[in-house]
Amino acid sequence: MVDTIVIPLLKIAILLNAVLVAVSYLVLLERKVIAFVQSRLGPMRVGPHGVLQPIADAVKLMTKEDITPARADRWVFTAAPIMVMVPALIVFAVIPFGPEVELFGRSVPLYITDINIGLLYIVSVASLGVYGIILGGWASNSKYPLLSSLRASAQLISYEVAVTMTLVSLVLMAGTLSMVGIVESQRDAGLWFVFAQPVAFAIFFIGGLAETNRAPFDMPEAEQELTGGFHTEYSGMRFALFFLAEYANMIVISSVATTLFLGGWLRPFPGVEGLAFLDLIPAWIWFVLKTFVFLYVFLWIRATLPRYRYDQLMRLGWKVLIPIAIGNVIVTGVAKVLL
Amino acid sequence: MPGDEVSAMKADLPSPMFDTTEMVLNMGPQHPSTHGVLRIVLKLDGERVVDADVVVGYLHRGIEKLSENRDWTQIILLTDRMDYVAAASTNLGYCETVEKLMSVEVPRRARYIRTILNELQRVASHCLWLGTHAMDIGAMTVFLYAFRERELILDLFEEYCGARLTYNSMRVGGLPLDIPPGWDRKVNEFCDIMDSKLTEYETLLTHNRIWLERTKDVGVIDGPEAIALGLCGPTLRGSGVGRDVRKDEPYAAYDEFDFDVPIGTRGDTYDRYLVRIEEFRQSLRIIRQAMDGLPEGPIVGKVPRLIKPPAGETYHAVESPKGEIGFFIASDGRSTNPYRFRVRAPSFCNLQGLPRLVRGHLVADVVALIGSIDIVLGEVDR
Numbered sequence: 270m271v272d273t274i275v276i277p278l279l280k281i282a283i284l285l286n287a288v289l290v291a292v293s294y295l296v297l298l299e300r301k302v303i304a305f306v307q308s309r310l311g312p313m314r315v316g317p318h319g320v321l322q323p324i325a326d327a328v329k330l331m332t333k334e335d336i337t338p339a340r341a342d343r344w345v346f347t348a349a350p351i352m353v354m355v356p357a358l359i360v361f362a363v364i365p366f367g368p369e370v371e372l373f374g375r376s377v378p379l380y381i382t383d384i385n386i387g388l389l390y391i392v393s394v395a396s397l398g399v400y401g402i403i404l405g406g407w408a409s410n411s412k413y414p415l416l417s418s419l420r421a422s423a424q425l426i427s428y429e430v431a432v433t434m435t436l437v438s439l440v441l442m443a444g445t446l447s448m449v450g451i452v453e454s455q456r457d458a459g460l461w462f463v464f465a466q467p468v469a470f471a472i473f474f475i476g477g478l479a480e481t482n483r484a485p486f487d488m489p490e491a492e493q494e495l496t497g498g499f500h501t502e503y504s505g506m507r508f509a510l511f512f513l514a515e516y517a518n519m520i521v522i523s524s525v526a527t528t529l530f531l532g533g534w535l536r537p538f539p540g541v542e543g544l545a546f547l548d549l550i551p552a553w554i555w556f557v558l559k560t561f562v563f564l565y566v567f568l569w570i571r572a573t574l575p576r577y578r579y580d581q582l583m584r585l586g587w588k589v590l591i592p593i594a595i596g597n598v599i600v601t602g603v604a605k606v607l608l
Numbered sequence: 609m610p611g612d613e614v615s616a617m618k619a620d621l622p623s624p625m626f627d628t629t630e631m632v633l634n635m636g637p638q639h640p641s642t643h644g645v646l647r648i649v650l651k652l653d654g655e656r657v658v659d660a661d662v663v664v665g666y667l668h669r670g671i672e673k674l675s676e677n678r679d680w681t682q683i684i685l686l687t688d689r690m691d692y693v694a695a696a697s698t699n700l701g702y703c704e705t706v707e708k709l710m711s712v713e714v715p716r717r718a719r720y721i722r723t724i725l726n727e728l729q730r731v732a733s734h735c736l737w738l739g740t741h742a743m744d745i746g747a748m749t750v751f752l753y754a755f756r757e758r759e760l761i762l763d764l765f766e767e768y769c770g771a772r773l774t775y776n777s778m779r780v781g782g783l784p785l786d787i788p789p790g791w792d793r794k795v796n797e798f799c800d801i802m803d804s805k806l807t808e809y810e811t812l813l814t815h816n817r818i819w820l821e822r823t824k825d826v827g828v829i830d831g832p833e834a835i836a837l838g839l840c841g842p843t844l845r846g847s848g849v850g851r852d853v854r855k856d857e858p859y860a861a862y863d864e865f866d867f868d869v870p871i872g873t874r875g876d877t878y879d880r881y882l883v884r885i886e887e888f889r890q891s892l893r894i895i896r897q898a899m900d901g902l903p904e905g906p907i908v909g910k911v912p913r914l915i916k917p918p919a920g921e922t923y924h925a926v927e928s929p930k931g932e933i934g935f936f937i938a939s940d941g942r943s944t945n946p947y948r949f950r951v952r953a954p955s956f957c958n959l960q961g962l963p964r965l966v967r968g969h970l971v972a973d974v975v976a977l978i979g980s981i982d983i984v985l986g987e988v989d990r
Contacts, residue, residue, distance in 0.1 A: 305753040412633050416655065416971070484746060485818055575818045576746025578972045579655060 272375075280381050284361055292516045293323035299516075299568050306572040333505035338409060341502065345408035349564055350503065350510035352561040353401030356394045357517035363387040364524050367534040367552035379534075379553055380449065387448035388440065391525060392433055395480070399425045400512065402499050405511070409502035425480055427586040432476035432596035435469035436602040439529055442466060452533035459540020462469045463530040468597045470530045472590050477522035479586065482515060484571035486582055523563035524556070531559045613734065630658055635974065637666050645985055648962075648974065654972045660963040664956070667989040675949040680706055680780060683949070688774035691987040693736050696729040696765075697928035698765040698987075699778040704859055705910075705924040705935040706780045711919040717905040718782040719861040724795065725768070725777060726860065726926075727891040730800060732761040733929035734884050734891075738809060741881070741979030745822050750812050757805050759799050767791060781911030792899050799892045806888055814885070815978045823878035825976045827965040830875050837961040840954050841931020842887060843981050846872040846880030853927040860926075865897045877980040884982070916944055930954040930982055951990060955983040 297312065297319065299518060304311030312319030337346055367379030399422050406418020440446060442462055443454040455462055479486040500511040526534060534552035538544050567588045575584070625742045636647040645666035651659040671690060675683045687698040700722055708715060714722075739754035767788055769777045777783070813819045829837070832848040844851055852869040854862040870886035871881025919941030925934035931954025938948040958981040965981070966974045 305751075307749050308756060309752065313818070412631065416633075420655075487746070567647065572749050573812070574747065575816065575822060576972075577818055578822055578970060580970060581821050 273342045276375075276377060277381060277590060280377075281362075284381065285358065288358060288361055288517060288520065289513070291520060292513050293327065294514045295520065295564060296326070296512075297322050298564070299370055299571070302565065303572045306569070329510075330509040335505040335507060336502075338502050340410045340412065342408040342410065345404050345500075347507070349401045349405030349408060350507045350514075351401070351426055352404065353398050353514040354510045354517070356397040356401075357514045357521060360391050360394050360521045361524075363390055363448050364521075364528060365452060365533055366556050368449075370552075376544075378449075381448040383447055385450075386446045388436055388446045388451070388529075391448075391521075392429075392436065395518070395521065395549055396425065396429055398518065401511075401514075405503070406499035409499075411502050414499045414501045417501075421482065421499055424482070424486065424579075424582060424586075426478040426488075428476040428590070431472055431482065431586060431590040431594045434591065434598055435466075435473045435476070436529070438466060438469050438594075438598045441598070441601045441605055448528055448533075452528060452535065455532045456535055456539050459538075461530060461532040461535070461537075461539075465603070466530070466597070469595060469601075470526075470593050472597070473526060473530070473591060476586075477526060478567070478570065479582070481518040481522055483519065485574040485577050487571075487576060519564060519567055523567070525557060527559040560572065592597040617942045633971075637663075646959075646978075646983070646988075648915075648964075648978075650971070652971065654710070655972075657966050657969055657971065657974060660966045660974070662959055662962055664959065664985070664988050667985045669990065670949060670950050671990045676946055679944045680909070680917070680946070683946070684778060684780075685774075685776050688776055689751055689986060690929060690953065690990055691733075691930060691933070691955070691984050692773060692985050694729045694733040695773065696725045696777050697733075697926065698933060699775065699926065700726055700860065701926040701928065701933045701935055703778045703780050704926060705922060705937050706915070706917060708924050709937060709939060710780070710911075711922060712781050712909050712911055714909050715906045716784055716861070716903045717786075717921075718909070720898050720902050721783055721787060721907065722778065723860045723862060723865070724895055724902075725765075725775075727894045727898075728761050728764060728795070728798075730891045730929045731888055732758050734888055735761070737929070737979070737982045738885060741976075741982075742813060744975040744979040745812045745819065747812060747816075747819070750809055753805065753808060753812075755804055760801065764791070764794060764798060767794070778909065779911075780915055782906070782908035784824065786907050792902065795895060795899055799896055802888070802892055802948045804980060806885065808901060810885065812982045813881075820878065822972075823881055823980075824876055825874075826969060827879040827980060828876045828975050829961070829965060833964075834875065834961070837964060838929075838957045839961050839981075841927070841929070841982075842883045843880055843931065843958045843961070845869065846883045847875035848873055851932075853925050853932050857925070858926075861898065862894075864901070865894050867894050877976055880980050885948060914944065916943070921948070928954060930984065930987065933987075953987045953990060955985070955987040959983050959988055 292397060299317070300322075301311040312322040315321040315325045337343055359491060362381045363384060365378075365380040365383065369376050369378040371377075402421045402425075403418050406414040406421070409415070439451070439462060441453040445454065451462075458465075478484075500508055503511060532539060534556045536544065536547040536550070536555055631652045633650045633652050634647065635650055637645045647663040647666065649661040649663060650657055670691070671686050675686055678686065684699055684702060687702045687830035688695040690698050698756060735754040735758035739751035739758075741859075742754075765775055765777070766772050768791060769775050771777075794935035829839070829847050831847045831849045834844050834860075835849060839847070840851070850869050850871050853859070854867075855869050855921035867890045870883045870890065872883050893967050917939040920940055921936065923934055923936045925932050932952070933954050934950070936950040936952070937946050940947040962977060962981060965977045969977070
């Protein structure tokens with residue numbers, strides 16, 4: 270009873286809250302990091318150095334008027350933000366933040382569930398989010414959102430192919446689709462997969478930027494071209510859901526990348542005995558640190574690079590990344606058979 | 609041209625399976641990239657621009673007509689409000705035109721200071737152009753970097769004349785104020801800072817692959833066509849035409865300084881970018897030379913208390929940061945205001961080349977091209 274219902278429910282509650290807090294603070298972090306890059310200070314008013322800014326933002330968004338355009342498709346318009354937010358959250362179910370730990374005399378794994386098709390689950394659930402974007406743009410019954418949601422869907426689908434190809438070569442290495450299994454195989458190999466699969470890592474990272482609609486691939490919400498992108502007509506909490514989903518997706522991609530390529534909760538160089546003192550730091554802290562590095566790079570790139578044009582983005586996806594990814598799968602497969 | 613290819617392909621199709629009509633997209637007047645209040649009606653085929661119709665006039669204040677009812681000194685204030693990001697250049701253009709009409713000799717010191725102010729203004733205006741252009745293409749950090757340096761120039765202007773945007777910094781016959789003590793040192797310091805910051809901008813953009821892909825071969829226009837369209841300033845020079853009023857018909861003190869007129873080769877957005885980046889450097893070169901050789905002497909020439917030019921008309925052009933700004937002024941010789949006042953605004957001339965530039969490109973290129981021709985709507989609409 271306790272093991273099957275109470276503990277999982279508790280874990281879900283804790284994780285959901287942690288993710289939502291992390292998301293709102295990621296927004297603040299982004300504003301701060303970009304501000305420092307641009308020699309500004311960023312939010313400074315609410316709390317010391319603006320640390321309470323996310324709360325002020327949340328209050329503002331919740332009390333804002335929630336407008337539905339007169340000619341919008343009311344039901345779809347309402348459902349779209351939810352369809353974007355939910356997949357972004359439920360992906361976290363299979364992400365392992367750490368191994369099993371002893372808590373109050375019980376052995377508790379630091380993940381909600383470990384299904385044997387974890388990777389497949391992530392790929393399929395994460396791609397559901399695109400429905401929300403398409404429907405949101407379509408239901409707004411407005412030109413800019415429509416253009417932008419068309420861009421978004423084309424972009425997500427194209428990059429999905431390249432990203433999934435890199436995952437195939439990773440699965441070839443690990444021999445399992447379970448997220449926990451992938452981390453454990455990295456522990457057994459004594460090697461983070463980023464060193465074994467650098468090409469796959471690069472493609473996964475670029476594809477991850479594109480799939481989360483982040484700069485330099487933030488075409489769907491290129492405000493200089495399409496004003497607000499697919500959420501132009503949204504306001505208040507519904508806009509907030511789109512917004513939060515984008516940042517939740519960033520965390521998802523970062524934590525998936527951490528799990529797959531940076532050894533998840535493992536310490537650096539898991540094969541080197543001499544570094545065993547690093548295990549004093551709890552596993553989940555390693556995980557958070559690595560995820561944070563990814564997030565920081567996401568923000569850093571946004572502050573540095575201009576934006577690709579839509580056709581260039583498609584060319585990069587189909588003509589560069591996908592062939593390389595397929596080649597990488599073949600090379601990995603051949604190497605696997607020969608070695 | 610890609611746009612023609614698209615329509616040619618369409619004509620070949622026997623009977624389209626889907627109803628594919630062109631979509632009309634209204635870009636502006638409240639669009640983040642239209643640099644003020646510009647409206648562009650785009651005709652789109654998918655994301656490709658088939659045609660563009662530029663609608664101007666949202667910022668029309670009737671400055672030309674107003675000027676016919678103001679006396680000659682009051683008009684300087686109005687010229688501030690035309691190109692409000694390069695007020696000193698418009699001031700200079702107007703004052704020199706009136707001086708030409710009255711055949712007034714401007715003292716050498718005044719001409720030097722005018723040149724310095726003008727080149728500082730060019731750097732400030734190009735900073736704004738670089739920032740917004742890069743921002744339109746998505747590089748938002750450059751925007752804040754460029755504004756940081758523009759701020760330094762605004763501080764210099766504030767110290768010189770007390771204003772930061774609309775300077776009213778010149779008078780017919782000379783200048784209202786001499787430079788404050790210590791100002792020359794600050795200007796030299798600024799030139800050194802700006803030199804190093806230019807490298808910083810270039811690190812972020814010039815060899816950036818995404819920047820190259822976004823700007824190369826976008827909005828290509830060759831020299832003869834650019835001339836035929838009436839483009840001017842850096843937009844024209846990007847197409848390889850070495851026309852610069854500062855060189856061709858020197859005014860102020862430009863004939864006394866060494867500087868180059870950078871020109872492009874391909875006439876695309878990237879060349880226009882390179883031309884303006886090089887103009888930054890040339891402007892700093894001119895400022896340094898002018899500061900070193902700043903002569904002593906009066907700052908106002910012999911001008912009667914009541915300015916009343918003799919009957920006649922004249923046209924005079926100067927090189928503003930946006931291009932060639934020309935003033936046509938007719939005086940009847942009796943009244944204390946112009947009989948006719950007309951401005952050839954470079955932004956307006958460049959803007960009417962925009963439909964030609966964007967045709968066949970994507971929506972994303974439209975904003976890149978608006979940035980590339982560097983317009984300011986206060987000057988377009990006047």
